Amino acid sequence: MPDVVAVFNDPLRIVAAAVTPVVMVSATAILISGVNSRHISISDRIRSLSREYRSGGLDVSRRRVIQSEVVIFQRRLHLVSWATRLLYASVGCFILMALLISASVVKAGFQGVTLLIFLVGLVLIAVAIVLELVELQESNSTIELEAADVLSDQIPD
Numbered sequence: 001m002p003d004v005v006a007v008f009n010d011p012l013r014i015v016a017a018a019v020t021p022v023v024m025v026s027a028t029a030i031l032i033s034g035v036n037s038r039h040i041s042i043s044d045r046i047r048s049l050s051r052e053y054r055s056g057g058l059d060v061s062r063r064r065v066i067q068s069e070v071v072i073f074q075r076r077l078h079l080v081s082w083a084t085r086l087l088y089a090s091v092g093c094f095i096l097m098a099l100l101i102s103a104s105v106v107k108a109g110f111q112g113v114t115l116l117i118f119l120v121g122l123v124l125i126a127v128a129i130v131l132e133l134v135e136l137q138e139s140n141s142t143i144e145l146e147a148a149d150v151l152s153d154q155i156p157d
Contacts, residue, residue, distance in 0.1 A: 021098040021118070025091055028125060032087045035132060039080045045142075046073045065149045072141045079135040086128040093121030 052058070053066045097117045100110045 017101045018098055021094040021101070024094040024097075024118075024121060028087055028091050028094065028121075031125070031128070032084065032091075035080055035084050035087060035128070038132075038135070039077065039084065042073055042077045042080060046070060046077070049073070061152075062149065065145050069142050069145050072138055072145070076135045076138045076142075079131045079138065083128040083131040083135070086124045086131070090121040090124035090128070093117045093124065097121070 049066050049070055053063060053070075058066075097114050100114045100117065104110045104114070
């Protein structure tokens with residue numbers, strides 16, 4: 001195993017070590033962009049359904065479908081919001097990791113903490129991905145409600 005102090009006395013190795021958190025921040029930013037897009041989409045759908053609900057002239061069946069969909073969209077919005085928070089927290093971990101790598105130049109001993117923070121960042125990303133998968137599964141529920149509403153009113157041949 002190489003001498004840790006010798007590794008961090010070499011500026012090229014410091015730069016190489018610092019690249020990992022930069023890459024992780026970039027990758028997480030891409031995930032954040034996708035999750036933010038879902039958040040905007042779900043929020044717009046809730047607003048659209050609320051507008052339709054308030055417009056009046058709807059039969060009882062459609063009002064029930066809208067109410068059921070809004071409940072599901074609220075759950076989905078909650079999942080997406082938590083996924084976003086976790087992704088931002090992971091970015092914070094990776095930034096802190098980059099700072100600790102830089103600080104290791106001055107004072108050795110941050111390597112264990114740096115690895116721990118990196119692992120925490122990865123775990124946060126993994127949990128955010130699980131939340132997004134649950135949200136994706138929930139999205140099927142709203143599609144099923146819409147399809148059932150449309151297909152319940154089938155036109156005879």
